[in-house]
Amino acid sequence: MKHRIATRSSLFLLTAILAARAGAVPASEPASGPDLQRHQPQIDQIVSHISPQRIEGYIRKLVGFKTRHTMSDTVSDTEGIGAARRWIKAELERCGAADGGRLQVAFDSHISPVSARISKPTEVVNVVATLPGTQPASAARMYVVSGHYDSRNSDIMDASGAAPGANDDASGTAAVMEMACVMARHHFDATLVFMTVAGEEQGLLGATHWAEQASARKLDIAGMFTNDIIGSSHDEHGKIDNTQVRLFAEGLPVQKENSATVRTLVQTGGENDSLSRQLARAVKAAGERYVPGFKVNIIQRRDRYLRGGDHMPFLERGYAALRFTEPAEDFSHQHQDLRTENGKVYGDLPQFDDFDYIARVARVNAAALASLALAPAAPRQVQVRTAQLENDTALLWQPNAEPDLAGYRVVWRATDAPDWQGAQFVGKVTGYRVPLSKDNYYFGVQAVDQDGNVSPASYPVPLR
Ligand SMILES: [Zn+2]
Numbered sequence: 001m002k003h004r005i006a007t008r009s010s011l012f013l014l015t016a017i018l019a020a021r022a023g024a025v026p027a028s029e030p031a032s033g034p035d036l037q038r039h040q041p042q043i044d045q046i047v048s049h050i051s052p053q054r055i056e057g058y059i060r061k062l063v064g065f066k067t068r069h070t071m072s073d074t075v076s077d078t079e080g081i082g083a084a085r086r087w088i089k090a091e092l093e094r095c096g097a098a099d100g101g102r103l104q105v106a107f108d109s110h111i112s113p114v115s116a117r118i119s120k121p122t123e124v125v126n127v128v129a130t131l132p133g134t135q136p137a138s139a140a141r142m143y144v145v146s147g148h149y150d151s152r153n154s155d156i157m158d159a160s161g162a163a164p165g166a167n168d169d170a171s172g173t174a175a176v177m178e179m180a181c182v183m184a185r186h187h188f189d190a191t192l193v194f195m196t197v198a199g200e201e202q203g204l205l206g207a208t209h210w211a212e213q214a215s216a217r218k219l220d221i222a223g224m225f226t227n228d229i230i231g232s233s234h235d236e237h238g239k240i241d242n243t244q245v246r247l248f249a250e251g252l253p254v255q256k257e258n259s260a261t262v263r264t265l266v267q268t269g270g271e272n273d274s275l276s277r278q279l280a281r282a283v284k285a286a287g288e289r290y291v292p293g294f295k296v297n298i299i300q301r302r303d304r305y306l307r308g309g310d311h312m313p314f315l316e317r318g319y320a321a322l323r324f325t326e327p328a329e330d331f332s333h334q335h336q337d338l339r340t341e342n343g344k345v346y347g348d349l350p351q352f353d354d355f356d357y358i359a360r361v362a363r364v365n366a367a368a369l370a371s372l373a374l375a376p377a378a379p380r381q382v383q384v385r386t387a388q389l390e391n392d393t394a395l396l397w398q399p400n401a402e403p404d405l406a407g408y409r410v411v412w413r414a415t416d417a418p419d420w421q422g423a424q425f426v427g428k429v430t431g432y433r434v435p436l437s438k439d440n441y442y443f444g445v446q447a448v449d450q451d452g453n454v455s456p457a458s459y460p461v462p463l464r
Pocket of ligand 1: 148
C-alpha cells in the first residue's frame with residue numbers, strides 16, 4: 001500500500017533541532033488531537049470501587065478451606081481445592097449476574113499426568129471468567145489477568161496438611177475476583193479474561209494448559225499479567241513499604257533459537273523494546289495515572305531468582321506477559337508449615353497480609369486492563385526506513401481498523417532512557433517523518449482513540 005507520510009515542518013521541527021543540538025531530548029506535546037492527560041471517568045469509577053474489605057473477605061474464605069493443594073480433597077464442601085474452586089466459580093457467577101450476565105464463567109479442566117510434583121493423575125481446574133469486548137473491531141483482542149488459587153506448605157507433596165496460602169496466592173486470587181466483579185459492570189472494546197488457576201505450585205500446570213490451548217487456537221492475547229504474592233507491604237525486618245509494587249518484565253524472550261523478531265531486536269539495539277517491555281510501560285503509565293502516589297517499579301527481568309510464575313507459559317508462547325509481586329518478600333511466610341520457632345511465627349496466614357495494599361495493587365491492575373481494553377490495538381507492521389543515510393527518521397505503519405481511532409502518536413527516548421521522553425500526536429496518517437536521528441533515539445508508534453485512550457507502543461523494524 002501507499003503510505004501517507006506527514007511531516008511537521010513547523011515549530012516542532014525547530015524546537016526539536018534546537019533541543020537536539022543542545023544535547024537535550026526534545027519533548028513535544030500534541031498541538032491537536034485528543035486530550036491524552038484526561039482521566040477516563042469509567043476508569044476512575046472502577047478504581048474507586050475496588051474494596052479492601054471485599055478482598056479481605058475473599059482471602060479469609062480461601063484460607064478457610066484449610067488447604068488448596070492441587071492434589072487435596074475435591075469432594076468435601078468445606079475443605080480442599082474442590083470446595084475452593086466451586087466457591088470461586090459461584091462468587092464470579094453471582095457478580096456476573098449483577099449486570100445482565102455478560103461475564104461468562106467456566107471451569108477449564110484437564111488431567112495432569114504423573115510428574116515430579118504430581119504423584120497420581122490429577123484433575124487441574126482453572127476458573128475462567130470472560131468479559132467479551134463490545135467493539136467488533138476489537139473483541140478478538142484479549143487481555144488476561146491471573147492469580148493462582150492453589151497453595152502449599154513446606155512439603156510440596158503434602159496434600160492434606162494446613163496450607164493457608166493467604167499471600168501465596170489468595171492475595172492474587174482475591175485481587176482477580178474483585179477486578180472481575182467490579183469490571184463486569186463496565187463495557188470495554190477488547191475482551192478481558194479474569195483467571196484463577198490451579199497447579200501453579202506443582203509446575204505452572206493450570207496456566208500452561210490454558211496458554212497452550214490459546215496458542216493452538218491462535219488467540220490474540222495482547223497482554224497477560226499474573227498477580228502472585230501481592231499481599232504484604234512488610235519486609236522480613238518489619239519495615240513497611242506500601243507505596244510500590246514490582247512489575248517483572250522480560251526483555252528478550254528465552255528461545256532455543258533466536259526468531260527473526262529477536263534477531264531484529266538485537267541487531268537494532270531493541271533489547272529493551274520487547275513486547276513485554278512495551279506492555280510494562282503502558283501498565284506503568286496507566287497504573288501511576290489512576291493510583292496517584294503509588295509506584296509501578298518495573299524490574300527488567302522475567303522473575304525473581306529461583307522462582308517462576310504463571311506469566312512464563314505465556315512468554316514461552318510468544319505473548320507479552322508480566323508479573324506483579326510485592327516490593328520485599330518475607331520468605332518465612334511462604335511455602336511454610338504453620339509453626340512457632342523461638343517465638344517466631346512461620347506460615348502464610350492472613351495476619352501477615354495488608355488488605356489496603358492488595359487493593360492498591362488490584363487498582364493498578366484494573367486501571368491498566370481498562371486502559372488497554374478501551375484503547376486501540378498497538379499499530380501493526382511499524383517500520384523505519386533505512387534505505388539511505390539520513391538524519392531524519394521516517395516511520396511507516398499499517399492502518400488500525402477501530403472506528404473510533406483518532407490517529408497515531410510517535411514517541412521517542414534517548415537510548416539509555418527507560419521510558420518515553422518525547423511524543424508527538426501526528427493524526428490519522430500511516431507514516432511520519434521525525435526530524436531526529438534514528439541512530440540516537442528509540443522510537444515507537446502508538447494508536448490513540450477519540451477519548452484519548454493510548455495503545456502500547458510498537459517498535460519499528462528496519463525497512464530496507
Ligand atoms: Zn505463588
